[in-house]
Structures are given as C-alpha cells and as structure tokens.
Amino acid sequence: MLEDLARRQQAEIDGLEEAARAEGFALLRTLRGLALAPAPRGEPLTPQAFAALSKEEQEGIEARGSALEARRDATLRHLRQLERETRLAHEKLVSEVAAAAIRPLTRELRERFQDLAAVERYLDQVEEDLIAHAGEFRQIEEEKSPLPFLPPPGAFLDRYRVNVLVDRSSTRGAPVVVEQNPTHSRLLGRIEHRVHFGTLVTDFTLIKAGALHLANGGYLILEAKDVLRSFLGWEALKQALKGRAIRIEEPLEELRLISAVSLAPEPIPLSVKVVLIGSPLLYHLLYALDEDFREPFKVKVDFDDSLPRTAEVELLYARFVGGACREEGLRPFSPDGVARLIEHGSRVVAHQGRLTSRLGELLDLVREAAFWAERHQHPLVTAEDVRHAVTQKTYRANLPEERVGRMLAEGTLLIATDGEALGQVNGISVLASGDHAFGRPLRITARTFAGEPGVVDIEREAKLGGPIHSKGVLILTGFLAGRYARESPLALSASIAFEQQYEEVEGDSASSAELYALLSSLSGIPLSQGLAVTGSVNQRGEIQPVGGINEKIEGFFDVCRARGLPGRQGVLNPEANARHLMLRDDVVEAAREGRFQIHALSTVDEGIALLSGREAGERGPDGRFPEGSFNASVERALAENVARLKALRGEPPALPHDDRPHVPHPCSKG
Template sequence: MTNNISSTTSNDVANKPELVADNLQPLIKQQCTSDFAPLIAAYKKTQEPELLTLFPEAVAIIDHYLKLPTSLLLINSRHWQSAQKLLQQIMPEPSNSAYLLSYDKESLFGRISEAQNHTLSIQEGELIKRNDGVLTLNISPLLVDPSLWFSLKSLLQRGYLQASDLVNAEKIKIALPNLSSCFINTKIILVASRMQLEELIQIDPEYTQVSSLFCELPSQVHVSQSNINALINYCHKQCQELNIKPLDEQALLALFNHLSMQCQHQQQLLFSPEFIEQMLQYANLYTENNEVSDNDLLCYFDEIDKAQSLAKKYSEQSILEGQINLQLSGEKIGQINGLSVVELLGYPCEFGEIFRISASDMIGDGEIIDVERKVELAGNIHAKSTLIVQGYLNHFFSHIAAFPYSCNLVFEQSYQESDGDSASLAILIAVISCYSQSPVQQNVFVTGSLDQHGNVLPIGGINQKIESVTRLFELGLLSDPVKVLMPSANILNLTLNQATLALIETGKIVVYPIAHCHQAFPILLGKSFKQVITTINARIEETNKDEADDSDFNLLSRLKNALFS
C-alpha cells in the first residue's frame, strides 16, 4: 500500500503557481507583431552615413585597422554588399581601393611572360595596382583554391612579391627577376561568414600567423529611432539609384514588417542590401509610375511565398485527403496535437506543420519508451528532452518504491528523422494524460521546451508553427475557436502574418503564453497539476491493492491445494 501523496511531494506541487485558464490571459493582436508606425512617423533625415550608424562597433575596428600597420582584417558578414557599402562609407574618396567578389591567381598576383627576344614582361595584378591601398576580397575563391590562400599568406608574411608568385612563372626558361625590392603594402580585407572561417581553419590551422584584426557585421540590427532613421535614409537612396520614387510611410511599414519577420523578432530588422534591392525592384514591377506602395510590396511577398510553397501544398493535400490523421475536436486520453517546423535541404523556405503525439501506458517501471529514438528516427536533442520529461515526472513519485507504469511514446506518421526539444511540453501532457487517464482537449495545439524544473523554455520557428494552425482554417478543417500554448519567452519573436493576426483579433485563434508547465494543465486536461498528481497516486494505490489481493488469493489457493491434495 502507498500513501496518496507524500508530504514532500505535496509541498513541491503546492508551492508551484497554479493558474487556471481564466487567470491566464491570452495574447492580443498587438502583442503578436511589430509596430514601427511611431518610429517611422518620427523619422528625421540625418547627414551621417547610414551604415556608420547601424554598425558602430565594426566602424571603430575598421577605422583603427586602416591606421595601423596590420596587413589583414577579417570581417564576419553573411552579406557581401553590407561589408562593401560599409567600407565605402568609411574610406575617404577617392581612395586606392578595390572590391573583388570573384578572382583568381592571375587577377590577384599578375602574370609574367617571355617575348621572342627573351625579354620578360609583367602584367600587374590587383596586389600591385592597390599598393599602399586597400583590397577587399570575398573569401570564397581562397577556399575553392587553397593554394591561392597560401600564396597570399606568404606574401603578407614576407611583405614583398616574388617572381614565382606570378602566373606562368614555372614556364619561363630564363632566370626570373628579383622582385624583393617590390614591397607590397596593400591592406587585405577578407569578408567571410563564420562557416567559411571555420573552413579556412580546416585548410590552414595556422592562418593566424598573419597579423590580423577581426570584426563582425550582424545581419540584423536593433530597432531604435536612430537605426530606423538610418534605414529609411538607406531605402530612399536605394530607391533613387533604382529610379523609384521615395517610399511613403505605409510602404516603409510593410517593408520593415517583412524585414522583422525575416528575423522572427519584434525588435530586430534584417539588413541585407541584396535583399532590400530585390524587394524594391520586384515590387516596382506592379506599378507603372515607379511609385512603390505597400500593396505592391504585399503582392511581391505573396507571389514569392506561393512560388516556394510546393512542399507546403503537398503537406496540406495529405491532410485534406485524410492521409494525415488529425483529431481537431473532442478529447482523447494520451493524445495531443504538437507543432513542428519542416525544413527541406536545398529549399529556400520552411513551414509549420501539425503532428500528433500519442502515448499508451502499460505495467512497467516508470520508463518513457521513446519509439522515435529506438528506431533511430530522432536525434540526440530529442532524446535528451524525453529524458528530462521522464526525470521531471518521476520526481513527483519518489515516495513510491516502484512506479508501476511505463509509457510508449510515438510521433504518429513520422517517416523521416527529426530532432529538437520543442515537443517536450506536449510529451509531458501526453504521458501524464495516460498515467492519470485524463483526456486531453484536441482543439489545443502545444509547443515548448522544458527544463528539469518544469519551466517552459523558448523554441524556434514559433511563427511558422502558429501559422500552420491558420492554414487549417483556410483549408476549411477548422471553424470553431482553437487554442495555442507557447512559451512566454517567445512573445518577442512573434511576427505573424496578416491572416493569422486577423484570426487572433476575431478570437478564432487564442494564444496563451505560459512560463511553467503547470499552467498548461487546466487548459488541456481541465485539472490543476496537483489534481492530476493526486489522480495518478490514487490509480497507483488501486493497482497495488489489486496486486496485493491477487497475491493473497494466489497464496490461499496454493495452501488449499497443498492441504487437500
């Protein structure tokens, strides 16, 4: 026999904040998107170069690098044009500088040729042409041809050019000239992403033998009035270069909302000169007077989204045809709707998808049997999250000598490898539903990671996950209001599309941000966490009682058989 719940466990549960659904406030529309209108309305044109405002830390490093004898600067940047435009704004004009996105050994070092009269001629490369100047290189050609990097590294170390560095030098039959007096003082700036720098380390672990400085250009900038002013200035200049009329406030609002959605952060904006230029050029196709409006930009966003939605359409078709089994109403024991993000290799977009998690209990020892992990369809992070859920749950039954149940956990209709911990909260609810035999509401969608104290942690792809619920409304599979449970720490990441915002505003999608797993139980199970634990303990007590009765009956039967045989 066991007590219903020990005093220690009772205190653990009682000390947690028990919030019923009525006290947990859902998000309003304004909390689910960015609002740049006040900042755009307060715009004031400034004379300072835009990128100097956006990247002050990088500006300081680059400015000092140009004044120091250091020969190499590494700029970590995802976008080539960001680095190029920043350098152009920093360096005085006219300056002896060049920007090479593509190059080879000949264009960099030059070529040596032998004429018929056995005279030698040297065709200068960019390193000689930009002597005492600045040469900015994209790192990609150096990674494609590592020998080119080692030649450049040797040149930077010795400080002068050798005839053997020149293309065609190995074919010259006469003595090569001595170029040791030809000192090269060209400053080299390499623009690379972190992955490319990691590749350079693999090629040459001792690349730091060349004296160098390092700075970073983030691909996103923080939202502030000064940064918004700089971005509006930049957009107006870009429009002027493209022969487009300056964007009005509504067009700027649409553009900034989209840049914010690319970052999935309400206080961050993507800054990619290539991306902004493409948006303006494409949106200009929808207007005849070179005056891009917010509707033109929205048409561009919609067309690009549709052009990249083939995989998403196949997923939706499977749901409509019943090939994907979802239950969107009623209640069910051990079954819950989770939210995931589908990412396809080589594909330019990602999208959210609904999936079903089911759990079934059996006599056992408290183990959560993760089928995905056992058949190697889940990664290490997924396995870690399942063990965290098991540890958190077992903590509340430490007063029981042998927990009598185990649980079989399945991600239904999962046919490819998946990873991540964003299903931790859903797994916990499904397992507890099984152990307590309490049905789960099927019109609720859940995402969130857990730590071993039950705190709900932020996850990635929150916008795509919530927008997957919107698509169920658009497909006609939902009409009644539904609920979404998400980590409260992800509120700042909400940059939802207009269709989802409209459903939130009308109450069709009710989004609850939660900070602790206990807050989810009243919504999903209609009970507090304490009530669920009490129910499980009562069920364990009944199971142990039945086992004891069976044991007593079996012992009595054996005694009778022994006495009367």
C-alpha cells in the first residue's frame, strides 16, 4: 500500500516535471516544497539573465509559469489526497488486524465477567483504545529516554495496567478487617502523588484502597476512641455509611496551597457491617450528642466483664492458656498452674462463682508466669510461678500502698488494733492507684450530746463528703429514730468524722461503722479496736453488701500482721459479701489457724455483740429492752437527753417508765 502510494506520487511528479520541461521550466525540490524556475536552455535562469530578456520574453515566461504553478498546486493537492486516502486505508487495515488479534484475548475475560456490566464496558474501552493506538506498539523500544526528565518510550503502556485495590483470591467467606489507625485515608483510601517538574501529579495507578474497600461485603472492626481521635475520619465514615458509597477524595483539597493534579474516582457501592468497640460511657455520649450516630449504629451489644464459673468455662480457660502457650512458644502450664489462673480469674472480679472475661489481662499474666517458670528452670509453669507473677505485678504498682503502710507503722496515721475505745471504730476505705487498689484502715469517731440538730456529718460540712456518703449518714438518723424514739422525740446532737481523711469521702460502705461509733458514744460502752468494720446499713438495721471487700480485709490484715496477730483482730463484713471473698493465701491461712477473724454480719445487732461484748437486746412484750443490754443503755441515754432539755426549757419531767401506759412497739415480739 505504501509502495503503491510512492509510485503514484512519483508518477504525478514526473508528469509535472515533464510538462514544466516542455514549457521551458525546471521543477526544483526545495525545503519549502516544489518550485518552478525558467530554464529555456535546460538550466534555470539567474535573476540577472531573466532581467536581460526583453519585455515580451519576460511576459511569455510569466504567463507559462502561472499556468504551471496552477498545475503544480493541483498536483500537490492531489498528492495530499492520495496520502490521506492511503493513511486512512492503512489505519483501517491496522485496526482490522489489531481487532482480529485483540478480541480473542479478551474473550475469556468477557465470559468470566459476563454478569458484570461495568467490566464489559471497561473491556470495550480497552479494545477501542488498543485499536486506536495499535501503531504506537511498533515504535516501542526497550531503551531509556534520551532525556532524564522525559518518560521512556513505553510509558504509555501504563494506561493499560489494572490497579488492583482489593485482592480476595485467597479469602474464604466474608472479609473481617480490624483497623488499628482509622484515619480518613486509612478508612476511605487515598490518592498518592509524585513530583514532576516541581508539581505534584498523579494517575490511577496511585489510587490506594482503604479499610472500607478491604471490608466491603464483610465486617469492619474499629475502636471507637481511635476513630473519634480523627475528626475527618469519623465524619467520612458516617457519610460513607449514610450514602452507602465509598468516595476516595482529598479531605483537605480546599486548603491545599500548592496546585496539584488530582483525580475524582467514581463512588464504589458499599455494603459493610461496622463494629465499634468502646465503653458504655462513650456510647451514651455519642448517642446523646451526635445525631448522625444513631442511624448507622442501631444495634447495641453489652459485653459483661465476667463469665459464670462453670466446668465448661473453666475448660475454655484451660484451652485458652494452652493455645496461647503454643502460639507464643511459651512453656506449658501444669494442672495446678491452670487452676491457679482460674482462681486468679475469680479474684479479679471478686466473685467465687464468676471469672473475668478480660482475656488480655489474663494473657499478660500467662506470659509473665511463663517467664518466671523459665527463670526458675521449671519444665512446666506451676501454681507457684503464677503466684510469683501476681506478686511481682502487685509489687510494681503498690508504692502508694507501701507509703500508707509506712505511715501506719510510724504512727503518722493513727490506728489502734488492740484494746477498747469509746465512740471510736476502725473503718476501711479503698484507694486506687492505676490498676492497683488496696484497703486503708481509718479511724471513725463520734461525739454525742444533748440537743436536737441531729447527726452532723463533719465530712459534708467540710465539703469532703459526696452525696452517697451524706445519704448514708442521714439514714443513721432514720435508724435511730425508728429504734429508740418510741415514746419521746430523738433528743440527739452528734458529730461523726473520718479522722486524718483529707480526700473526698464517697460511698456508704462505712455507714455501719459510723453507726457503731455513734451508739458507743451514746451508750458509754467502749468498742473493741481489734475489729474493723465495713458494710452499709439501712433504716431497718440490715447490713448491706459493699464493694472492694477483699482489698478492705487484706488492708486491715496487713496492719495487724505488722503488729502481731494474737487472734483478737479481724474484720466485720456483710454476710451478703461472702460469695465475693477471694482473699490472699496468707489471709486465708491466718483465718484458718485462728490468728485472724472474719465475721459475716446480717444485722447491726450482730456487730454490736461482737464489738462491745454485750448482747444488743431485743424489745420484750412490754416494749422495753432487757436491762443491761446495749440497746437499753442507748435508750436510757437518749431519755436522759430529753429530760435535760425539758429541764432547761422549764417543762415538767416525763412520767417514769413504770407509770406510763403500755403501748406495744410495732417492732416488738409477742
């Protein structure tokens, strides 16, 4: 085809040249194309020779030249037409050949993705582009560009590459993606850039997938607090879920200071289940403050931090430990080592019938116990290794506890663990330092005198008492009035204080101890200082369970052990807390040997008997407490207060008990 074109072009030029020669002209080939020059004798005339001719000769040459120029122009137009026709014919031929070569190659892909219209359209566009640029493939050479800043000859082939955003060829089932750093680009993808002549440029091969692409059609698991740290990421995530589409965009495009070429990929349909993991507090804050949170996150699931301690769960614990040892190459655990871990799981949640579900913390203990087993050259991780790991973990975090113990030993903090005292009881508070909590004994004192203001909470007056603690103190007034103000008003003015307590006091776990101190001050009967008290009390005199029971008992035990354990010390705790006792081995051993007492109380009267050595006493059929009982002493003191107040006011004294008409008390028996 090209040779035929060349022959036809040459024939046209030869004809033109022959015609020019016949008219006395020469056809010259110049840089500007074909030119005609007068040549009556075969050689072109020079300007001087042409000027020497007569006017008639010059006019004849110009006339013949004009006619030849018209023929030359027509010949050139015809040559260009031939080139155009030949080029079109050549391009058509190349396209037909390219199509015949390309279409069989895409047939397999079309059959494989025949249900995907988007893939069909893409293959159509690829075929059209390949056919349109088929000629360029002949020019590709495997060599570098002559200039370093120019692309290599085959760079245009990049347009045919496929940018695989997500590859699931080895994935079975729905994908599950856990994203640890959920920023905007990590969630929705990004468009990277490269520098070209000082300008940022990009192309489709620089589009990178995000976590939503990877999890599309499956599940995406995120930490709520991590997502919220990235404001742009959180907003983009909600928009993607709301619109059910992933849009890869530059989040700060409007703030870009340097011009950069970017892309606008079409949105990708999104179908994903997003699982946000966070605290209940964070959930409630988002639900209340973020209106866009409620729609995409409709299902709320609460996970308990403990599991029932059944044989099945204990077996799962053992399997978890075994699996962790295999995966991390740790020494295997002996049966007693696993049993010790299970006991520790109950101690963490302070419940004999439950186990902690915080497996991350349990795994840390497994690793540390395995380390100590290796250090001690034990072939298996034993119960002693687990115990040593727990002890070491406590040692690393108990510096505040040691300081409190040192102040108690030095007498800086005043606590009596022997003898008796009036209006004074040992209470126990729980202090927390990071992940370590410990019990701190403290002295609770009460002073009573005749008056009517009621019970004054010094902690509340000093703005150190929280609302729950203040409620507990007010309940004491209800108990006193219900039990002792049967025949006369409650003429009592009292103050209660937590001695050497300079932090805020919150909770009602010391309300029973406050009540015992108050009753001791009223009755004039001293209480044992070897017994510490914990537990809240209601208006009916029932002892209610409290938190931190193990830390409280162990805290008082440590103080008593430092001073010796003659067997008179112990702790009075609520009977309802019995199932929560998961004490240290040394405390259990001391209690078993009788060197330390742990008493379970259900009523105030039981505590009165243990602390005072006297029976509390119950009202008889006559509505009075037995003579010599603790309650009788309290009631007598209150009656004396009433008499003093009436005497000061000039009122007649009340009738003696024997002269009063009998009114049975609603709480008396019989």
